Amino acid sequence: MTEPFVSAHNSFYIIKDWHEAVPGLVAGFSTKVGGKSTGDFNSLNTGFHVNDRPEEVRANRQTIGELLGFPAETWIGACQTHGNRIEGVTKLDSGKGALHYNTSFSDTDGLYTNEKGILLTLCYADCVPLYFLSRKHERVGTAHAGWKGTVLGIGFHMVEQWKKDGITPEEIEAVIGPSICKKCYKVDNRVIDAARRWVNDSPLPFSPVIGDPGQFHLSLQHLNELILIKAGIPKQSIRSTKRCTSCSTEFFSHRRDQGKTGRMVGFIGWKERVSS
């Protein structure tokens, strides 16, 4: 399978074939390179909630916005809580959570829209970004899936919500974005027990750590893929990245950096006018 995330600039990756096949669609994931933040947040931190200086976070967001052709004022962001609440948004929400954290959608880990000219944004450092597209219905969505959001089935809930709006799972494509890989992600029984409810047969998305009882390596990417399949999206319509936020030093990693780190932004939106 070809890698969906291709570097478009040292500050971000894009989902290349969506970009090429769907006029005006912009979807991708930032790196930590090319920003103004310093110290633990060096340098392209986009998270307001991690005690970085807000003016530098704003500048970083504006830099990415200019590069993408989606000014920060068109972004929509959320106070992410590792839950499974999903919000449908419109142009009227433009700018919420973009430059001031206190204007974000509260307790929200998933966003979707049918409207153009807005960029759905969520922040990450190891958690899994999920991207959703229905070309037929001109809808895009995104969700933040750490282990908690994953086992709460946020990906499943996104599909359920779209089904209520008349979109069948066969009409949905999904991409699983840069996040911590199985080798880098060690978890205990508590997480695995919660994961098991989504898994009914092999290959399992986790395996025991040899010589360390009760510890497992978990692929959150694979687990999310299984959950999206369970929701009805055809397997061939789901693609997953090989890029790991912990293996690669171009990303912030909550695990690798022991909690003191910045956040990348995952984004998806339609441009209002397609320029050449």
Ligand SMILES: [Zn+2]
């Ligand atoms: Zn890794």
